[in-house]
Amino acid sequence: MHLVRDPDSVLSDWHAHALRFEREIGKAVLGQERVIRLLTIATFARGHVLLEGDVGVGKTTLLRAMARAIGGAFERIEGTIDLMPGDLVYHAHLGEDGKPRIDPGPLLRQGEDLSIFFFNEINRARPQVHSLLLRLMAERSVSAFNREYRFPHVQVFADRNRVEREETFELPAAARDRFLMEVQVLMPAETEARRELVFDPRFHDVDTLLMDVESGVLDPEALGTVARAIQIGVRTSPALEQYTLALWEGVRDPAALGLAIDGVDIDRLVQGGASPRGMSYLVRAARVRAWMEGRDMVVPEDLRAVFPEVMAHRIFIDPVYELRREPIVAALIAGVFERVPAP
Numbered sequence: 001m002h003l004v005r006d007p008d009s010v011l012s013d014w015h016a017h018a019l020r021f022e023r024e025i026g027k028a029v030l031g032q033e034r035v036i037r038l039l040t041i042a043t044f045a046r047g048h049v050l051l052e053g054d055v056g057v058g059k060t061t062l063l064r065a066m067a068r069a070i071g072g073a074f075e076r077i078e079g080t081i082d083l084m085p086g087d088l089v090y091h092a093h094l095g096e097d098g099k100p101r102i103d104p105g106p107l108l109r110q111g112e113d114l115s116i117f118f119f120n121e122i123n124r125a126r127p128q129v130h131s132l133l134l135r136l137m138a139e140r141s142v143s144a145f146n147r148e149y150r151f152p153h154v155q156v157f158a159d160r161n162r163v164e165r166e167e168t169f170e171l172p173a174a175a176r177d178r179f180l181m182e183v184q185v186l187m188p189a190e191t192e193a194r195r196e197l198v199f200d201p202r203f204h205d206v207d208t209l210l211m212d213v214e215s216g217v218l219d220p221e222a223l224g225t226v227a228r229a230i231q232i233g234v235r236t237s238p239a240l241e242q243y244t245l246a247l248w249e250g251v252r253d254p255a256a257l258g259l260a261i262d263g264v265d266i267d268r269l270v271q272g273g274a275s276p277r278g279m280s281y282l283v284r285a286a287r288v289r290a291w292m293e294g295r296d297m298v299v300p301e302d303l304r305a306v307f308p309e310v311m312a313h314r315i316f317i318d319p320v321y322e323l324r325r326e327p328i329v330a331a332l333i334a335g336v337f338e339r340v341p342a343p
Contacts, residue, residue: 011226011229011230011233011234011291011296014226014229015291015292015294017217017218018040018044018218018291018292019292020214020217021040021043021069021070021217021218022036022037022040024065024069024213024214024217025039025040025062025065025066025069025213027065027209027212027213028061028062028064028065028206028209028210028212028213029058029061029062029065030188030193030196030197030203031187031188031189031190031193031194031197032058032062032185032188035062035183035184035185036062037292038181038183038306038309039062039066039183040292041181041285041288041289041292041306042155042180042181042285043066043070043155043218043223044223044226044227044230044288044291044292045180045227045230045281045284045285045287045288046155046223046224046227047155047179047180047181047281047284047285048137048155048156048157048158048178048179048180049155049156049157049158049179049180049181049182049183050122050157050158050159050160050171050176050179050181050182050183050313051157051158051159051160051182051183051185052159052160052182052183052184052185053159053184053185053186054186054187057185057186057187058185059159059185060076060118060120061206061209061210062185063076063116063118063157064206064210065210065213066116067115067116068210068213068214068215069213069214069215069216069217069218070115070116070216070217070218070220070223071115071215071216071217071218071219071220072113072114072115072116072153072220073110073113073114073115073116074115074116074117074118075106075107075109075110075114075116075117075118076106076117076118076119076120077106077107077117077118077119077120078120078121079119079120079121079122079123079124079125079129080121080124080125081124081126083124083125083126083129084126084128084129085128085129085131085132086105087105088105088106088107088129088132088133088142089104089105089107089108089142089144089145090102090103090104090105090108090144090145091103091104091105107136107142107149108144108149111149112150112151112152112153113153113220114151114153114154115153115154115155115220116154116155116157117136117151117154117155117156117157118157118158118159119133119156119157119158119159120158120159121159121160122158122159122160122171123160123168123169123170123171124168124169125169126169127169127172130169130171130172130175133156133158133175134174134175134178136151136154136156137156137175137178137179138178140152140154152221152224153220153221153223153224158179173316176313176314177275177277177278177314179313180281180284180285180310181285181306181309181310182309182312182313183309227288230287230288230291231284231287233291233296234287234288234290234291234295234296234297234298235296235297235298236283236287236297236298237297237298237343239343240298240299240300240303240343242343243300243303243340243342243343244279244282244283244303246340247303247307247336247337247340248274248279250336250339250340251270251273251274251311251315251332251333251336252270252273252274253270254266254269254270254332254335254336255267257335257336257339257340258339259332259335259336259339260335261328261331261332261335264321264328265318268318269317269318269321269328269332270315270316270317270318270332271316271317271318272316273314273315273316274311274314274315275314278310278311278314281310282303282306282307282310282311283298283303285306285310286298286302286303286305286306287302289302289305289306290302300342300343304337307333307337308330308333311333312329312330312333315329315332317329
């Protein structure tokens with residue numbers, strides 16, 4: 001794909017590629033149109049994503065399809081209680097000659113070509129591993145073997161096990177804040193999609209299924225250029241900016257809006273969060289969403305479409321409400337949307 005310097009030309013050329021990217025992923029994953037759209041937005045916003053969902057709903061298949069459609073290399077690692085940072089960067093073993101060998105681990109195996117790195121059950125890994133991942137996400141680089149390795153095109157996806165609590169370590173706030181989005185991957189709601197997933201043999205062999213996905217729809221080396229063009233080319237009006245700031249204030253101080261949630265002391269609910277970095281991520285994602293919808297101007301619907309996935313994990317609530325976090329934060333966001341007038 002040939003890129004020109006004019007942002008408008010870049011956006012026009014790539015819009016069709018983005019829609020084709022979604023269609024190709026949809027060949028391998030059924031009933032996940034909203035999830036695919038969110039991951040496409042994250043891809044063009046160059047942001048990392050934390051996935052949540054039950055075992056067997058297709059998270060890994062989804063990411064493998066994304067990696068194939070993007071055209072870059074895919075690696076994954078399983079989070080375990082005994083996983084150490086070194087396990088990501090090297091693999092020590094005995095060779096066929098009986099001598100010890102050290103080979104590159106999953107993080108280094110593909111070198112600079114690494115496009116998608118999937119960390120399965122990240123909360124089973126120790127905090128030391130989280131620290132290494134935090135650097136990878138923040139700087140797209142790691143230090144190993146007395147040198148620095150850079151991964152200019154990498155996008156990190158992680159999966160968190162929310163059901164089992166034993167031998168797990170909660171992600172620190174700094175690590176969660178590095179994820180552009182936290183996305184729920186649920187079972188398809190449509191009966192026909194469920195029927196196909198269970199009875200159509202095509203979905204029983206993932207390797208064969210992925211061969212139907214066109215390879216290299218996107219060019220990972222060009223995504224950074226396109227992402228910058230989107231942020232430059234999609235505008236925000238003064239009214240939209242005021243609306244965004246009002247949403248920010250509403251999330252931080254819902255009591256000032258007169259918001260009420262059953263069984264919740266609204267005055268003590270929000271303890272912190274919704275930082276300037278989080279809001280900048282929100283605007284970045286909203287610009288990509290507007291571009292995906294064929295517009296060069298962000299509208300309130302763009303903000304609302306990505307707000308829960310971008311902002312919910314950045315809202316820190318009183319620990320007494322943490323076990324009911326999901327419905328409470330959802331009610332908080334819905335209440336803020338209802339009370340803050342859109343332009």
